[in-house]
Amino acid sequence: MKILIKVNDNPLEWEKNMTIDTILKKMKYSFKMLVVKVNGELVKKSEFGNFIIPEEADVKVIHLISGG
Amino acid sequence: MNKYQNPYNPEKIKQAHKLLTEFKYELKPLEKGYANRTLHVHVGNNTIKSKPVTQEMKDVFTGGKGFDLKLLWDAVNKNTKWDSPENEIVIAAGAMGGITQYPGTGKSIVCGISPITEAPVDSNVGGYFGPYLKFSGWDAIEIQGIADKEVIVYIDGDNGIIQIFEAPEEAIDSHLIAEQMCDIFASNEQEKKNITTVSAGTASEHSFYGCLNFSFYDRRRKVARLKQAGRGGLGTLFRKKKIKALVCKFSKLNVNNNNVADLEAIKRISAEYHRELFENDDSQCDMRHVGTAHLVEIMDDYDLLPTHNYKFGKHEKTGKISSPVWREMFTQGIPDGCWYGCTMQCAKCVDGYTLRTGPYKGDIVSIDGPEYETAAAFGANMGIFDPHFIVEANFYCDTYGIDTISFGTAMAFVMECYENGILNKERTGGHELNFGCGEEAMEMLHQMAKGEDFGKTIGLGIHRLKKLFVKEFGADPQFLQDIGMECKGMEYSEYVTKESLAMQGGYGLALKGPQHDEAWLIFMDMVNNQIPTFADKAEALHYFPMFRTWFGLQGLCKLPWNDVEPPDNAETDEPAKVPKHVQNYVDIFNAVTGKNIDKKELILQSERVYNFQRIFNFRMGFGTREYDQIPYRSAGPVTIEEYLSREDRYDNQLRDKWNWDPTGKSVEERHQKTREFREDAYQKLCDAVYTRRGWDNNGVPTIEKIKSLGIDFPEVIEILENYFQGK
Numbered sequence: 001m002k003i004l005i006k007v008n009d010n011p012l013e014w015e016k017n018m019t020i021d022t023i024l025k026k027m028k029y030s031f032k033m034l035v036v037k038v039n040g041e042l043v044k045k046s047e048f049g050n051f052i053i054p055e056e057a058d059v060k061v062i063h064l065i066s067g068g
Numbered sequence: 069m070n071k072y073q074n075p076y077n078p079e080k081i082k083q084a085h086k087l088l089t090e091f092k093y094e095l096k097p098l099e100k101g102y103a104n105r106t107l108h109v110h111v112g113n114n115t116i117k118s119k120p121v122t123q124e125m126k127d128v129f130t131g132g133k134g135f136d137l138k139l140l141w142d143a144v145n146k147n148t149k150w151d152s153p154e155n156e157i158v159i160a161a162g163a164m165g166g167i168t169q170y171p172g173t174g175k176s177i178v179c180g181i182s183p184i185t186e187a188p189v190d191s192n193v194g195g196y197f198g199p200y201l202k203f204s205g206w207d208a209i210e211i212q213g214i215a216d217k218e219v220i221v222y223i224d225g226d227n228g229i230i231q232i233f234e235a236p237e238e239a240i241d242s243h244l245i246a247e248q249m250c251d252i253f254a255s256n257e258q259e260k261k262n263i264t265t266v267s268a269g270t271a272s273e274h275s276f277y278g279c280l281n282f283s284f285y286d287r288r289r290k291v292a293r294l295k296q297a298g299r300g301g302l303g304t305l306f307r308k309k310k311i312k313a314l315v316c317k318f319s320k321l322n323v324n325n326n327n328v329a330d331l332e333a334i335k336r337i338s339a340e341y342h343r344e345l346f347e348n349d350d351s352q353c354d355m356r357h358v359g360t361a362h363l364v365e366i367m368d369d370y371d372l373l374p375t376h377n378y379k380f381g382k383h384e385k386t387g388k389i390s391s392p393v394w395r396e397m398f399t400q401g402i403p404d405g406c407w408y409g410c411t412m413q414c415a416k417c418v419d420g421y422t423l424r425t426g427p428y429k430g431d432i433v434s435i436d437g438p439e440y441e442t443a444a445a446f447g448a449n450m451g452i453f454d455p456h457f458i459v460e461a462n463f464y465c466d467t468y469g470i471d472t473i474s475f476g477t478a479m480a481f482v483m484e485c486y487e488n489g490i491l492n493k494e495r496t497g498g499h500e501l502n503f504g505c506g507e508e509a510m511e512m513l514h515q516m517a518k519g520e521d522f523g524k525t526i527g528l529g530i531h532r533l534k535k536l537f538v539k540e541f542g543a544d545p546q547f548l549q550d551i552g553m554e555c556k557g558m559e560y561s562e563y564v565t566k567e568s569l570a571m572q573g574g575y576g577l578a579l580k581g582p583q584h585d586e587a588w589l590i591f592m593d594m595v596n597n598q599i600p601t602f603a604d605k606a607e608a609l610h611y612f613p614m615f616r617t618w619f620g621l622q623g624l625c626k627l628p629w630n631d632v633e634p635p636d637n638a639e640t641d642e643p644a645k646v647p648k649h650v651q652n653y654v655d656i657f658n659a660v661t662g663k664n665i666d667k668k669e670l671i672l673q674s675e676r677v678y679n680f681q682r683i684f685n686f687r688m689g690f691g692t693r694e695y696d697q698i699p700y701r702s703a704g705p706v707t708i709e710e711y712l713s714r715e716d717r718y719d720n721q722l723r724d725k726w727n728w729d730p731t732g733k734s735v736e737e738r739h740q741k742t743r744e745f746r747e748d749a750y751q752k753l754c755d756a757v758y759t760r761r762g763w764d765n766n767g768v769p770t771i772e773k774i775k776s777l778g779i780d781f782p783e784v785i786e787i788l789e790n791y792f793q794g795k
């Protein structure tokens with residue numbers, strides 16, 4: 001059975017060793033000014049490549065407003 | 069003589085000047101950010117006078133756009149049209165304007181009754197004019213009347229002299245006249261940085277969306293560069309008044325021309341900000357290398373880049389106009405701030421560009437931009453994925469005095485009309501205007517400058533074009549209403565809003581028309597899912613427009629607020645607001661003025677002016693729910709082609725969001741249902757926003773609200789009482 005996580009309330013299939021960078025790639029989130037929280041805990045930018053996403057995680061990828 | 073192929077002679081130009089009037093005034097130091105007087109220039113009867121700024125005016129309207137609107141309100145009446153002599157161009161810097169310590173403090177705010185919306189419009193712009201005007205002793209300038217002959221208004225802030233003179237010999241196109249003014253009013257190369265010019269251009273005379281160019285002299289490039297007050301047709305109004313240039317000379321720039329209350333505090337806050345910017349910009353928005361053009365590929369990635377008149381949000385050729393291309397074309401390593409002290413330096417420039425078309429073909433020029441909006445409008449929206457076209461059209465729009473956003477959006481509309489058979493070669497004077505036709509689009513721009521043929525027609529703007537195409541060519545008015553991306557008469561700026569209801573409101577409920585400077589909520593709404601309910605969206609459509617209005621009261625650029633963020637921003641309660649930078653603004657405002665406001669008072673300052681502007685709209689015959697309605701292309705797929713291009717998305721939404729099972733239904737039925745749901749949602753959004761803003765369900769501020777804000781002037785109350793009694 002597929003295991004899902006939530007990314008900004010959208011379902012996404014969980015994978016083993018999935019990191020935040022994996023999620024950003026899958027969701028095509030190319031914007032750089034992001035605040036990421038996994039199950040309510042803030043994850044620093046420097047950890048995006050090695051923070052392992054747990055099963056059924058609730059991930060928030062908050063894009064900060066840009067544009068003039 | 070100059071560097072262009074068709075040289076001019078500054079001496080000859082100067083000799084042709086005929087002085088019409090002169091006004092002398094006392095030079096006085098500013099007091100905590102204010103000159104405490106405004107300047108009134110009437111080019112119709114050649115009178116010039118000074119008006120005092122009262123404490124009440126400062127308390128209620130704060131400065132900048134607040135002063136502009138107050139002065140404009142007093143100058144016009146409910147019957148004033150954009151071309152009435154009493155209509156004004158009002159320009160102000162704002163209370164914080166011109167401090168050179170913090171980035172982005174050199175903006176001018178321009179207001180007037182707009183040729184395209186016929187209501188009050190405001191537009192902000194860089195360049196040196198606003199700060200130099202204030203340092204010359206004026207918080208704002210009103211220009212009223214229509215001159216008999218071509219004139220120049222000259223403010224000599226060094227000697228306290230203002231002159232109006234006839235100016236028959238100057239060029240009209242901005243890249244030339246801005247340099248001519250430097251040649252004439254500076255006595256040597258060194259002095260040119262002390263000269264700043266406001267001008268429009270030849271196409272401003274023939275279109276309704278003319279822009280104003282504000283210059284600053286770039287000492288390294290030895291060129292007068294141009295920043296645009298683009299929105300609302302203020303260049304058209306400028307040329308209607310037969311003004312060729314408004315010039316200010318100020319040579320005494322120092323670290324504290326504003327005579328602020330606490331300079332040390334400003335220096336302290338600014339030093340910290342500059343450090344933050346240098347450490348983080350490269351890994352965040354990279355504003356210092358590509359400016360706002362970094363957004364092109366990002367918008368494409370999120371399906372937000374308007375393509376083919378906003379039908380779609382991405383295109384396979386976007387790479388041809390994305391930031392690596394601009395990084396390559398922009399000159400790097402030269403300071404590029406549009407006012408002193410701006411280390412964000414996003415005013416990028418293409419240098420040594422040889423023009424390929426038009427009256428200046430063969431001239432080698434420096435071109436400011438393109439910024440994101442221009443690259444998106446000319447590249448993706450018109451379907452011309454050619455950076456050279458974008459740069460060349462950018463140059464000509466600027467020098468001809470044309471708003472790149474309105475031109476791009478209007479051309480995209482015309483192209484869709486062409487592809488739908490509403491237009492054809494016979495109707496366009498032999499021009500094929502399909503998406504992607506760069507040469508033809510350029511020709512339309514040159515025709516607009518000459519005031520000829522179909523190019524001039526495009527200068528009418530989408531609102532008037534829709535009526536024309538129905539009347540002349542029997543076009544379907546509903547289809548044109550759906551695809552014509554204008555609201556209140558103003559063309560949309562360059563974002564696809566179909567998947568963000570909040571941003572549909574950000575555009576539709578913006579006071580002056582669909583410009584994104586009031587609110588940019590797409591990520592917050594569509595990507596982050598942070599504001600799911602109507603109440604959440606209404607709260608965002610209250611806070612952000614109010615917060616962003618404040619920049620206009622102060623003469624500030626918005627980019628340094630949120631295009632770089634402090635490293636610990638993520639850990640704050642509300643990272644989207646960038647709380648540390650908001651606190652910087654509060655602290656600097658207090659350090660300039662000696663006041664003691666907090667974040668709440670900041671919003672209140674804006675709310676007063678915002679509600680005043682809404683009532684001003686109402687006074688001029690607009691400002692109600694009817695005028696907040698948006699074209700359907702802004703809310704959803706107009707055509708079946710658009711529906712099918714994102715069929716899964718729309719089908720899923722019908723099922724999950726609206727509880728309507730699309731299984732087995734024809735595409736026409738699904739398309740129609742989508743429209744019903746989305747249009748209904750927009751009305752509910754209007755209801756929620758009006759309630760949050762303290763307005764009635766027709767979008768009119770209540771008397772109670774007006775009283776609570778302290779803007780219950782007798783004239784305002786009379787207008788509202790008449791309205792509420794007649795309800």
Ligand code: SF4
Pocket residue numbers: 171172173174194404405406407410411412413414415625626627628
């Ligand atoms: S951020 Fe850019 S637009 Fe704003 S003041 Fe600085 S250089 Fe000018």
